[in-house]
Amino acid sequence: MKNNYAYGSLAAFLPLEPRLFPFDPAAIFGRQAPLEVEIGFGTGEYLVRMAAAAPEKNFLGFEQCARRVIKTLRKIHEARLTNVRVMRMDVVWALQYLLTARSLARVHCLFPCPWPKKHHARHRLFSTGFLRLVNNRLVDGAELYIVTDHAPYAAWIAENIPGSGFDLNTRIIPPTFDTKFERKWSAAGQSEFFEMALTQAAHQEFPQPGVYAMKTYFIDQADCLNVQLENVWGPLTIKFGEWLYDPRIRKAVVDAVVSEDDRAQHIWIVVIHTAKGWCVCPAGGTVVLPTEGAQKAIDLVAQAVRASAV
Ligand SMILES: C[S@@+](CC[C@H](N)C(=O)[O-])C[C@H]1O[C@@H](n2cnc3c(N)ncnc32)[C@H](O)[C@@H]1O
Known part of the structure; x- marks a missing residue:
């Protein structure tokens, strides 16, 4: 029997290939437009909604989990979006190697993994070093937008702001985004989340590492x-x-x-x-x-x- 669920489109999928380095948005999207990044887009609800609401912008999402990338590709296809691309890639490497200084109009991250156990804390994303990297890749004065469900993680990010070149503005907000993880926390009874708007106050230097051609x-x-x-x-x-x-x-x-x-x-x-x-x-x-x-x-x-x- 024909499996209709197998049907989809890979048009929005960018496989990690040397030809992508350094990332040239005009070549990938076929036009010049502000480029926004979502870190850890999960099953893609927010990414798809943002791309549908702002057809004049380009969107690029990074996610490590293959299953979630597939689910997101289905949503992008169903919404007939042409202004969004997704990569299955660790965002730290993506920002470091792939994306260049002052190339991003905004960076979003909803519900980053909080790594609550002390001995796992080194896996947390928003260290001062990573904030400096994001800062470097943003255009001047642009914003890194983070929402977390986890109070200690919000406090840890706030501690990492000095030296990052960002100003921080934190607000408590109700469930707003209807993503898989927000629904999960809401269903568990959580009604307040931490919205953290990090505005670039001073551009930070961050070296762009060399990319090698992979000699055969x-x-x-x-x-x-x-x-x-x-x-x-x-x-x-x-x-x-x-x-x-x-x-x-x-x-x-x-x-x-x-x-x-x-x-x-x-x-x-x-x-x-x-x-x-x-x-x-x-x-x-x-x-x-x-x-x-x-x-x-x-x-x-x-x-x-x-x-x-x-
Ligand atoms: C808690 S989930 C939140 C997903 C989604 N934003 C939502 O609201 O439903 C965190 C997501 O970030 C992804 N992730 C964690 N670290 C990552 C990294 N270094 N690079 C790319 N994605 C990452 C995970 O695979 C996971 O899907």
């Missing part, structure tokens, strides 16, 4: 049963998993956990025999943020493959 290697000679990979330790950490070589198809794979700037990505690297030699590159389907560390992991595999033949 071709190596003439290799002994793939004799590849020795060395881990890297320090501010940039690269930890290789087990090497697996299938001689039948002359192909090897290895997982590299690359940690830099306090965040980690898993990269599957493949080594495969081709007419041009042994090819070393990210495995097909792997999403790689093209950082210095990602390139270094590929370089190290290529070096080890080259050394294996000696």
Whole structure:
């Protein structure tokens, strides 16, 4: 039987690809317009409503949960919106690597994960460092708009304001946004939420890290049963998993956990025999943020493959 629910559109979905760096809104949306970002859009109610209410603006949403991205894509398609794009991506990396200084007209975040346990607090998003990053990516005088259900999180954000270049204005508001998480807290009896409007008072400097092209290697000679990979330790950490070589198809794979700037990505690297030699590159389907560390992991595999033949 035909599954009608399978039907949808990926038109608003931007897969993480090196060609997107640095983000060029005019090329992606096909027009110049103010660009607003939503952090952690969840199931997309607020993002879709904002985009429908302001067709003269462009909207870009970041969400880590794949299931929620799919639900949001359905809503965008049903609403026939052309001014919104979504990415499945950690917003810290998105702001750091993808988006450029003074490119955002407004940033929104409804009900950021509060990480209430003390030993989880390091996962909280709105540290002074992250606020400085958002500040840098906003156009002068623009606003970061946060709503939280969690009083200690609101207090923690307020503590992080000094040094961020923002002025803060907090209000208590009733349920207003009808998002999945607001409905959840309302159903649990919560009737007051913390609306935090952070207005940029002083632009902050924040360096734009380099983006690497993700070089593919071709190596003439290799002994793939004799590849020795060395881990890297320090501010940039690269930890290789087990090497697996299938001689039948002359192909090897290895997982590299690359940690830099306090965040980690898993990269599957493949080594495969081709007419041009042994090819070393990210495995097909792997999403790689093209950082210095990602390139270094590929370089190290290529070096080890080259050394294996000696
Ligand atoms: C508590 S939910 C709120 C969702 C939605 N705003 C709402 O009101 O229903 C927080 C959302 O932020 C997403 N999220 C958390 N950290 C993120 C990050 N670093 N980058 C992108 N999304 C993130 C989570 O996957 C989750 O969907």
